[in-house]
Amino acid sequence: xxxxxxxxxxxxxxxxxxxxxxxxxxxxxxxxxxxxxxxxxxxxxxxxxxxxxxxxxxxxxxxxxxxxxxxxxxxxxxxxxxxxxxxxxxxxxxxxxxxxxxxxxxxxxxxxxxxxxxxxxxxxxxxxxxxxxxxxxxxxxxxxxxxxxxxxxxxxxxxxxxxxxxxxxxxxxxxxxxxxxxxxxxxxxxxxxxxxxxxxxxxxxxxxxxxxxxxxxxxxxxxxxxxxxxxxxxxxxxxxxxxxxxxxxxxxxxxxxxxxxxxxxxxxxxxx
Ligand code: ATP
Numbered sequence: 001x002x003x004x005x006x007x008x009x010x011x012x013x014x015x016x017x018x019x020x021x022x023x024x025x026x027x028x029x030x031x032x033x034x035x036x037x038x039x040x041x042x043x044x045x046x047x048x049x050x051x052x053x054x055x056x057x058x059x060x061x062x063x064x065x066x067x068x069x070x071x072x073x074x075x076x077x078x079x080x081x082x083x084x085x086x087x088x089x090x091x092x093x094x095x096x097x098x099x100x101x102x103x104x105x106x107x108x109x110x111x112x113x114x115x116x117x118x119x120x121x122x123x124x125x126x127x128x129x130x131x132x133x134x135x136x137x138x139x140x141x142x143x144x145x146x147x148x149x150x151x152x153x154x155x156x157x158x159x160x161x162x163x164x165x166x167x168x169x170x171x172x173x174x175x176x177x178x179x180x181x182x183x184x185x186x187x188x189x190x191x192x193x194x195x196x197x198x199x200x201x202x203x204x205x206x207x208x209x210x211x212x213x214x215x216x217x218x219x220x221x222x223x224x225x226x227x228x229x230x231x232x233x234x235x236x237x238x239x240x241x242x243x244x245x246x247x248x249x250x251x252x253x254x255x256x257x258x259x260x261x262x263x264x265x266x267x268x269x270x271x272x
Contacts, residue, residue, distance in 0.1 A: 021192020
């Protein structure tokens with residue numbers, strides 16, 4: 001069987017307006033990815049080089065993949081999605097071959113953005129490279145670095161990577177000319193949570209007698225990621241379905257917050 005190691009999306013269907021609470025991150029990405037892809041001449045005339053690679057780091061479910069897709073969409077760039085952990089379980093030489101293929105495809109489909117999720121799976125600092133699996137991962141990383149070093153800052157290919165574990169990355173990957181722009185994507189603060197709730201709840205049918213108290217639900221969800229907030233909204237929808245209603249009550253959202261909170265707590269205990 002052939003396992004698909006990467007996914008190509010001609011035009012992702014995500015826009016900046018779908019993302020809540022990450023305004024600074026969006027602005028920075030526009031400057032370092034979107035602008036150079038759209039207006040190469042400006043950079044050439046000014047004589048400055050944008051970063052080749054950008055690293056998004058922060059906890060799971062905070063919108064890193066969404067950000068990368070949205071910049072691709074708004075830059076009219078092809079989006080090539082690679083999950084680095086998939087390289088880790090391939091045959092000898094396979095990981096490096098896929099890396100080569102991905103870059104070849106990116107050049108062919110330029111302007112394009114290569115998104116490497118879970119970068120830490122191939123770019124973690126290694127103390128011991130004794131096993132053949134470890135050596136294979138090392139070879140894959142070497143190929144990735146060679147590919148990045150092999151193109152120019154103003155070529156129409158950009159690389160965005162994401163990780164939850166910036167603390168374990170090999171410093172070689174962060175050197176100038178590689179992933180030398182780091183953008184933190186943290187858990188949303190209260191204002192951010194309110195924005196994310198708005199994005200999802202405005203698309204849902206709410207009981208017309210209920211007024212949504214966004215301040216309250218933002219306060220009740222301290223520590224929630226964007227993914228958790230989306231889960232809350234979906235869960236509230238299911239509560240309406242189960243009770244045979246055609247609209248969601250404010251109380252459903254409160255109950256759903258409680259449910260997701262308990263679920264996250266159980267998960268935290270189980271992974272300890
Ligand atoms: P991971 O590290 O687990 O890959 P991630 O940071 O890439 O996570 P995404 O895949 O972008 O997270 O987010 C998961 C889902 O959570 C998104 O599809 C979206 O529905 C929702 N979500 C996360 N963050 C936000 C946000 N800031 N605004 C709106 N929705 C969000």
